[in-house]
Amino acid sequence: MKYLIGFLIIILSLNTSCNKNKTTKNVNEVIDSIKIDSSRIVNTIGETLIPKAKKELANWKEYQNLDEFMLKYYNISTMEALVYSKELSDLVKLMKDTIRVDKLNTLNVIARFNVLHNEALRLADMAKIPSITEEEVNEEVGKILNLYASVNSKINTIYKAEDLQNSLEIDIETPIELEPEHRKPTIRKIPTRVSSKKDN
Template structure:
């Protein structure tokens, strides 16, 4: 037999459980709608590197991959960490092409090769950052600074090699020794 005194309590209990279930499902829907944005990923930062003089650029005219790389790095001079990560894979490809291309004979020195390898490693690190979901904007900005620093080093080595070559061509060592005798 059904106890009539417990019937309103049972209805109240069912209503209470229904309200709790509905409120929980609504709060879950609201949680799914919110998106988490990383702070600082959309803040534009400025970076610079030392451009080569036109005299050195003329000598590098045959090395098209270098000019493509330098032109692409101009996009990074004012960029956000998000844009930098979005373009990292293309920068990686351009760097690999420049490294693997037929570099001008004058530049084929161990010191230059070391600098281009370090530059490539810094670019590869930035490309790897694209796969890290919890990367911070500070880490990306620091890596971009490292890339520009190593590119400056690469440009400095280009300048040093060509200045040394110019000096060697202007002064003939054999002639100096002949005058000393």
């Protein structure tokens, strides 16, 4: 019985290491198929969170991890974009599955998270396609960065709207003192009579 258990453990560990090697081999084959030069995919940083949103999301660890990881994608080579793609899709999934801020748990915010996750999965799939081109990878990275900026833009809009609403609300329990109006005396103009030919 001891030998059987030991034998099963050896087979399972060999199987796991073979699967890992197979995944690594697939990614390496795709990377080798792309002629990578010294140029990098350079994108300008999109919309970031406004101070209030930053403060509110400070304890949302999954968002913070993704935000930090996304910095890599603003200046990245095609090879790196494919190597990191699986980790990126995992981080996006963790973020969308653990919304820790109640006011962001709305359909329109979740929809943006889902679209971002789908595009991150698409990039991860590209790492397994030997015929993928550098241009296709560059385009996909651009899409992901634009979608991430859209997520931040939506979050900012929610907090800006909240600030605007708070600034428009009036405390009706506190009486408002109005200063007495100082009115200037009005001068009535008497219309002058226009003479006509009939008066003559």
